[in-house]
Structure formats: structure tokens, C-alpha cells
Amino acid sequence: MSQADVTMHGNAAVMAEPAFSVPAKKMAMWLFIIADSATFAGCLVAYGFDRNATPNWPRPFESITNVAIMTAILLTSSLTMLFAVRWADKGDKGKAFRWMMITALLGAVFAVLHIREWIELIDKGVTLFHNPWGTSLFGSFFFGVTGLHLLHVTGGVIALLAVGIRYRGGRYKADDLEVTGLYWHFVDMVWMFVVPLIYLLNLSH
Amino acid sequence: MHDMSHAVHHGEPTSFIRKHVFSLDHKVIGKQYYGMALIAVFIAMVLSWIMRLHLGWSNLAIPGLHLLSKNGAPGDVPTPEYYLQLMTMHGTIMVFFVLTTAPFTAFGNYFLPIQTGAEDMPFPHFNMMSFWVTFSGFIVLISSFFVSDGPTLGGWTQYAPLSAAGAVTGPGQGWGVVLWAISIGLFCVGQLFGSLNFITTTLDMRCKGMSLMRLPLSAWAWFLTSVMGLGAFAVLMPAVILLILDHLAGTSFFVASNLVINDQVLPHSGGSTLLWQHLFWFFGHPEVYIALVPGMGITSHVLITNMRRPMLSHRVLIYSMGALVVLSYMVYGHHMFVAGMNPISSLAFSFPTLIITIPSTIIVLIWLGSLYGSKLRINSASLFALGFISMFISGGVSGFFLAQPSIDIMLHATYFVVGHFHLVMAVAAMFGIFAGTYFWFPKMFGRMMNEPLGKIHFWCSFVGAYCIFMPFHYLGIAGNIRRYQAMVDDYLVPLIPVHKFITIAALFTGAAQLIFLYNLIYSRFKGPKAPNDNPWEGTSLEWSTATPPPHNNWGDKMPVVYHDPYQYSVEGAKQDFIMQASPEPVHSADEEK
Numbered sequence: 045m046s047q048a049d050v051t052m053h054g055n056a057a058v059m060a061e062p063a064f065s066v067p068a069k070k071m072a073m074w075l076f077i078i079a080d081s082a083t084f085a086g087c088l089v090a091y092g093f094d095r096n097a098t099p100n101w102p103r104p105f106e107s108i109t110n111v112a113i114m115t116a117i118l119l120t121s122s123l124t125m126l127f128a129v130r131w132a133d134k135g136d137k138g139k140a141f142r143w144m145m146i147t148a149l150l151g152a153v154f155a156v157l158h159i160r161e162w163i164e165l166i167d168k169g170v171t172l173f174h175n176p177w178g179t180s181l182f183g184s185f186f187f188g189v190t191g192l193h194l195l196h197v198t199g200g201v202i203a204l205l206a207v208g209i210r211y212r213g214g215r216y217k218a219d220d221l222e223v224t225g226l227y228w229h230f231v232d233m234v235w236m237f238v239v240p241l242i243y244l245l246n247l248s249h
Numbered sequence: 250m251h252d253m254s255h256a257v258h259h260g261e262p263t264s265f266i267r268k269h270v271f272s273l274d275h276k277v278i279g280k281q282y283y284g285m286a287l288i289a290v291f292i293a294m295v296l297s298w299i300m301r302l303h304l305g306w307s308n309l310a311i312p313g314l315h316l317l318s319k320n321g322a323p324g325d326v327p328t329p330e331y332y333l334q335l336m337t338m339h340g341t342i343m344v345f346f347v348l349t350t351a352p353f354t355a356f357g358n359y360f361l362p363i364q365t366g367a368e369d370m371p372f373p374h375f376n377m378m379s380f381w382v383t384f385s386g387f388i389v390l391i392s393s394f395f396v397s398d399g400p401t402l403g404g405w406t407q408y409a410p411l412s413a414a415g416a417v418t419g420p421g422q423g424w425g426v427v428l429w430a431i432s433i434g435l436f437c438v439g440q441l442f443g444s445l446n447f448i449t450t451t452l453d454m455r456c457k458g459m460s461l462m463r464l465p466l467s468a469w470a471w472f473l474t475s476v477m478g479l480g481a482f483a484v485l486m487p488a489v490i491l492l493i494l495d496h497l498a499g500t501s502f503f504v505a506s507n508l509v510i511n512d513q514v515l516p517h518s519g520g521s522t523l524l525w526q527h528l529f530w531f532f533g534h535p536e537v538y539i540a541l542v543p544g545m546g547i548t549s550h551v552l553i554t555n556m557r558r559p560m561l562s563h564r565v566l567i568y569s570m571g572a573l574v575v576l577s578y579m580v581y582g583h584h585m586f587v588a589g590m591n592p593i594s595s596l597a598f599s600f601p602t603l604i605i606t607i608p609s610t611i612i613v614l615i616w617l618g619s620l621y622g623s624k625l626r627i628n629s630a631s632l633f634a635l636g637f638i639s640m641f642i643s644g645g646v647s648g649f650f651l652a653q654p655s656i657d658i659m660l661h662a663t664y665f666v667v668g669h670f671h672l673v674m675a676v677a678a679m680f681g682i683f684a685g686t687y688f689w690f691p692k693m694f695g696r697m698m699n700e701p702l703g704k705i706h707f708w709c710s711f712v713g714a715y716c717i718f719m720p721f722h723y724l725g726i727a728g729n730i731r732r733y734q735a736m737v738d739d740y741l742v743p744l745i746p747v748h749k750f751i752t753i754a755a756l757f758t759g760a761a762q763l764i765f766l767y768n769l770i771y772s773r774f775k776g777p778k779a780p781n782d783n784p785w786e787g788t789s790l791e792w793s794t795a796t797p798p799p800h801n802n803w804g805d806k807m808p809v810v811y812h813d814p815y816q817y818s819v820e821g822a823k824q825d826f827i828m829q830a831s832p833e834p835v836h837s838a839d840e841e842k
Contacts, residue, residue, distance in 0.1 A: 058456065058457055058807040059454070059455065059456060059457060060366075060455040060456060060457055060458065060459050060460065062452060062453040063451075063452040063453070063461060064452065066452075066453070067453065068371035068372075068449045068453040068454070069371075071448070071449045071452060071453055072371070072372060072445045072449050075444070075445050075448055075449070075479060076441075076445060078479060078480065078483075079441055079444070079479045079480065079482075079483035080483065081483075082479075082480045082483035082484050083483045083484065083486060083487050085484075086483070086484040086487045086488065086528055086531070087487050089527075090487070090488075090491065090502070090524055090527075090528060093521060093523075093524050093527065094502070094519070094520065094521050094524060097521050098519055172494065172498045172499060172500050173498065173499035173500050173501070179518060179519035180500070180501060180518050180519055181500075181501070181502070181518075181519040181520060184494070184500040184501070184502060188491070188494070188500075192487075
């Protein structure tokens with residue numbers, strides 16, 4: 045029995061009540077989300093700063109079909125994550141595990157669609173330091189910001205698989221599922237900033 | 250439900266490696282941080298000696314310097330570029346690997362869990378990684394001394410485009426910058442892990458009876474510092490990653506188009522040099538407080554114990570430190586008054602900068618008001634705490650001038666600024682480290698440090714620091730730009746005697762630190778045994794446990810807290826103080842409900 049567990053289950057015999065009644069693991073995830081928000085904010089502010097400062101900023105995107113599909117998939121995955129957490133709270137391990145795997149699958153599909161989009165752009169000649177339309181910064185920021193997000197999605201899929209399997213095996217509890225869920229919703233939320241700023245602002249019409 | 254008497258967080262390790270190297274124990278990790286800071290501070294001090302010697306006597310050969318860099322110091326005389334490289338490394342090592350690690354992650358790691366009444370931090374593996382990632386960062390930084398053209402010369406702020414345009418801008422601007430950026434990136438990751446642990450320890454791991462307001466001021470300071478670190482390092486990390494991309498991936502985030510450097514047109518296009526400053530100072534200003542606030546906490550804690558009475562107001566002091574945390578994020582633009590920002594931005598950043606003097610002044614007034622009329626016990630720790638206050642005031646006063654754009658235009662990038670931040674942040678933070686060391690050494694190692702040597706160390710450092718940094722202000726007002734490696738212009742030549750004086754003072758003050766080093770090492774092995782678990786008659790939880798504390802901090806009985814942290818000079822008590830963990834009732838009116 046570790047002290048962290050004692051804290052999480054609010055054992056008043058040796059410990060004071062946690063502030064905000066949030067156990068340590070969940071608190072740490074919230075703190076990580078705050079820090080990571082600052083990281084993304086830094087990147088997006090940098091993007092906005094340079095975009096405003098650059099007169100010939102290109103607006104090359106023709107259609108929003110692909111990004112709309114990707115967004116729908118990611119949003120759906122947040123919903124399936126909610127189902128997983130809810131079933132875990134009710135103690136139905138099987139269903140919780142299944143919803144979690146569906147979430148991971150949706151995350152993976154998102155990543156595949158994203159990489160496909162990347163490859164298309166690379167074929168058109170867009171790289172970190174060059175693109176056919178204008179300032180090289182477009183490619184730098186596009187790949188930089190979406191790459192950082194893609195890294196988070198990939199990490200999230202791995203986390204979902206690892207936590208899901210260990211949850212089924214009994215090593216992790218419903219609480220851990222919820223903490224993983226927090227992260228996943230955060231990744232989803234970041235995407236809702238990336239879409240308008242990186243995609244919609246750069247539509248050609 | 251469970252047998253709490255044996256609730257240990259993780260078993261006590263037996264192998265040497267798990268006990269002393271890859272340890273999960275916050276106390277061992279704290280000592281590791283302290284050891285790293287100790288190595289770092291002496292490296293950085295020697296660098297400053299070389300710089301000072303060169304500034305005083307610009308043709309002086311420094312024996313053996315060519316061994317460090319053949320190209321940088323032909324004939325043992327540093328080249329102008331090598332001077333800048335030494336300066337950059339001095340700043341980077343000091344700010345990151347000394348002033349951030351020693352007062353914050355070293356003492357914080359050791360004493361935050363003990364002062365909150367926890368057995369360890371909630372994520373010991375993260376804690377271990379925090380140290381080892383930070384340590385790797387340190388190794389990477391030091392390794393840049395040994396790459397072909399040496400470490401970077403861009404200053405610890407690494408302003409673009411100098412930092413981002415690559416090797417064309419000078420020696421060390423290729424791999425030197427990349428290694429610098431990797432090192433700082435690693436440091437950011439390490440501090441993120443640390444901050445997660447510090448905050449969750451404070452909020453979730455307090456023992457029974459330990460409400461937030463019952464935490465000692467040092468614990469509050471570490472907690473608030475970790476809140477700053479959480480946001481600040483998270484923004485520095487993408488900044489250094491973008492910098493690395495500019496070097497290795499051919500992007501140009503920080504390099505504008507058509508830039509000509511050393512007669513070469515750079516291939517970069519489109520970036521913004523100001524962007525780096527925005528990202529850097531968004532981190533950089535909180536960083537100043539990250540270095541300072543732990544010292545405030547340690548100073549308060551040490552002073553209260555030696556004054557035998559609490560501060561005038563525990564709460565106001567905490568709220569003021571909290572205000573520093575919030576404001577530290579809102580003032581960063583005052584580093585950029587002359588950087589080409591919109592003048593309205595300057596005004597917008599100047600205003601909160603002047604506001605931040607209010608909580609700072611409140612803190613100082615609480616210290617002075619509490620000291621007034623107290624029977625302060627004079628020992629090395631309390632002397633250094635007083636020294637902290639002195640440095641903070643002296644350095645802080647010049648901040649009033651720099652906070653105003655109209656005056657800053659004149660003083661920007663002069664020695665005035667260097668004097669300001671060395672006093673208010675560097676020397677003050679160092680004094681906080683010293684106060685903490687003399688104060689907590691008996692608890693950490695079970696032996697006392699030598700008091701007479703400690704006092705000699707204090708007076709030499711105190712007088713020496715003023716002799717070094719007060720003339721800096723004079724040089725700055727006289728127009729001496731910082732980062733000049735030799736004074737050759739007409740108006741600078743008359744200032745050379747001042748530089749010589751500073752150099753002598755710096756050599757003297759640095760040598761005085763060897764007294765400290767001797768005292769530290771000698772006392773660690775041969776010092777007299779601490780008379781008991783509570784040699785300073787303190788009240789907070791670290792003095793309730795064994796010396797040194799056992800693996801789980803408390804043996805088999807978790808502490809229970811009954812009182813506010815600083816119950817000194819209590820009327821009707823058995824002694825003149827009541828410890829937090831003592832059930833003895835307090836009858837005075839001071840005790841809060």
C-alpha cells in the first residue's frame with residue numbers, strides 16, 4: 045500500500061485531505077495539461093506572430109474535406125473515451141476495455157489520415173524549409189505545429205493501448221482510465237485550436 | 250483497511266546503485282541536485298575569474314588556458330570571441346544549473362516532502378528522471394567546451410539572429426548553439442517532472458493536520474516556484490526546439506530574409522528575430538523569480554527560527570510571493586524595451602513591472618518589521634539570511650530605474666543592468682543557498698558546520714559581493730556597455746582602474762568560497778556530531794524526525810500536525826517554542842483557529 049494510494053482513497057488516518065479533493069495522479073495530469081497548453085500556446089503564438097509579420101503568407105488549402113473528416117474522427121474518439129470511462133466507473137471491465145480500444149483505433153485512423161495528408165503535401169514540394177507558394181515559414185509552421193500534435197496523438201494511442209491492456213489485466217484502476225481520458229480530451233481540444241488557425245485561416249478562398 | 254504503521258512508499262533499496270545513483274528517495278535526489286550545483290558553481294566561478302582577469306588586464310596570459318581551447322586562447326590570452334564564449338557559459342551554467350537547481354530542486358527535493366509531512370513525493374520515478382535528465386543536460390552543456398570551435402558565444406539569452414543563423418556568425422555558433430539548445434531542452438523536461446512532483450506533494454501529500462496555511466514559508470516558496478516553473482519551462486522548450494530546427498532542419502523561424510552576416514547573404518527567409526525574444530523572455534522573467542523565490546522562503550524560515558518569533562504576517566508574506574508568481578509572467582517585455590517593440594507594448598510592460606515592486610516591497614517590509622526589536626541569534630545561517638535581504642534591497646532599488654522605458658533606453662545593455670541582476674537575483678539567491686546550507690546541514694548529515702569559518706565566509710562574501718557589483722552600477726551610468734571584452738574606446742579607458750578593482754574583488758570573493766567548500770567537505774566527514782535532532786530549536790516538521798531522516802522520513806509513526814508553523818516565544822509553554830508535531834496546547838492569542 046503506497047502513500048499515493050492512501051492519498052487517492054482519502055485515508056484520513058495519516059493524511060490531510062488533498063487540496064481541491066483531487067488525487068495525486070489526476071492532479072499531475074491536470075498540471076501536465078497546463079504545461080503542455082503553454083507549450084502549444086507558445087507554438088501557436090509564434091505562428092500567429094510570424095504570420096502577421098509576413099506579407100506574402102500563402103493560403104494554399106483548396107478543400108476542407110480531409111481535415112473535416114479528421115476532426116470528426118478525433119471528436120468521435122473523445123466520445124468513445126467518455127463511454128470507456130463511464131463503463132469503468134460502473135465496473136464493467138469488458139465494455140470499458142472495448143471502448144478504449146475503439147478510441148485507440150480512431151486515434152490511429154486519425155494519425156494515418158494525417159500522415160497521408162503530409163505525404164500529399166510533401167509530394168507537392170512542401171518541406172520544412174521550402175514550399176511552392178510563398179514564405180518558407182508556411183511549411184515550417186505547418187509541419188511544426190501539426191507534427192507536435194501528431195506526436196501527442198501517437199503517444200496517446202500508445203498510452204490508450206498500454207493503459208487499456210493493463211486495466212483489463214487488473215494492474216490499473218478505473219481512475220487511471222479517467223486520467224488517460226483527460227489527456228486524450230486535451231489532445232482533442234488542442235486540435236480544435238489547430239484546425240481554425242492552421243487550416244481554415246490558410247484556405248485559398 | 251490497511252496497516253498504516255508500515256505504509257512505506259517504496260522499499261528501502263539495498264544495492265549501491267539503487268541507493269546512491271538511481272535512487273527514488275527524494276532526499277538522495279535532493280543531495281544529487283546539490284552536488285551537481287556545487288560542481289557547476291565552481292566551474293562557472295572559474296569562468297568568471299578568467300573573464301574578470303581579461304577585463305582588468307586584457308593582454309594578460311592566463312596560464313594553461315590554451316589547454317581548454319587552442320583557438321580560443323592562443324598564447325593563453327582569450328580572444329574576443331572566446332571571452333564571449335566564457336561569458337555565455339558562465340551565465341547559462343549559473344542561471345540554470347546553479348540558481349535554479351540548488352535553492353529550488355536541491356533543497357526543495359530534500360525538505361518539501363519532510364515539511365509537508367509526506368513519506369516521499371507521489372511520483373518517485375519522475376523525480377529520479379528529473380535529476381538524471383537535468384544532469385544529462387549539464388553534461389551536454391559542458392561537452393560543448395570540447396567541440397571543434399567551442400561553446401556558443403551568444404549570451405545566456407541566445408538572441409536571434411546571432412543564435413539561429415549558424416556557424417557563419419562566429420565560433421561556437423554551429424554545434425555550440427545546438428548543444429546549448431539540447432541542454433536547455435533537457436533541462437526543461439527535467440524541471441517539468443520536478444514541478445509536477447513539487448505541486449502534487451504540496452497539494453496532496455500533507456500529513457494529518459497540515460493545512461496549506463500551516464506549511465512553513467520555505468515550503469510555500471518551493472510550491473509557488475514550481476507553479477512558475479510549470480508554465481515557464483513549457484514555453485522555453487518549444488523555443489529551443491524551434492532554434493534547433495533553424496540549425497539542423499533549415500527552417501528560419503528566427504532569421505529574417507536577406508540577412509547579410511560576415512559578407513555572406515544567408516539563405517534564410519521570412520523569420521522574425523523578435524519572436525525569439527518574446528518566447529525567451531516569457532520564460533526568462535519567471536526564471537528570475539524561480540531563482541529568487543526559494544531564497545525568500547529559506548531566508549524567512551531561517552530568520553524566524555533565529556528571531557524566535559513569527560513574521561509580522563504569515564499570510565501576507567505568502568500572498569505577496571503568490572503575487573510575484575502571477576506578475577512574473579506579465580512583465581517579461583521589460584527586457585525588450587529597446588528591441589524594436591511597439592512603444593505602447595513598452596508602456597504595457599512597464600506598468601506591471603512597477604506594480605511588481607509592491608509585493609516585493611511588502612515582503613521586504615515584513616522582514617524588516619519582524620527583525621525590528623527581535624533578539625536575533627547570530628549564526629552563519631541567519632547572517633546569510635540578513636545578507637539575502639540586503640542584496641535583495643540593493644539590487645531591487647536599481648530595478649525601479651530599469652523598469653521605466655525612458656531610463657532603460659539609456660541603461661539598457663550596460664553594466665548597470667549586470668550589476669542589478671547580479672545583486673538582486675544571483676548574489677541574493679546564492680546567499681539563500683548558503684543560509685539553507687548552514688541551516689539544514691545538521692539535519693542532512695547529522696554533523697554541524699564550523700561556525701567561525703561560516704562567519705568569515707559570510708563577511709568575505711558580503712563585503713566582496715558589494716565591492717564587485719556596486720561599481721558595476723557606476724560603470725553602467727558611465728556608459729560601459731556589457732559584453733565588451735576590452736576597454737579601448739576613449740571614454741572607456743579611464744574606467745579600466747574600476748575594472749581592475751572589480752577583478753581583485755572578484756578573485757578575493759571567489760577565494761572566500763573555498764572556505765565554504767572546505768567547511769562543507771570537512772564538516773561532512775569530521776564535523777562535530779549534531780547535539781540532537783533539533784539543534785536550532787526549530788518548530789517545523791524536519792526537526793521532529795531523526796537525523797538524518799530515515800528512508801521513509803518518519804520511521805514507523807507518521808507525524809500529526811497540531812499548530813501553525815512558527816510557534817515561538819509561546820507564553821506558558823514548557824520551552825520557548827512548540828513544535829508543529831507536538832500536541833502541547835497553545836494558549837496565546839496568536840494561534841489561529
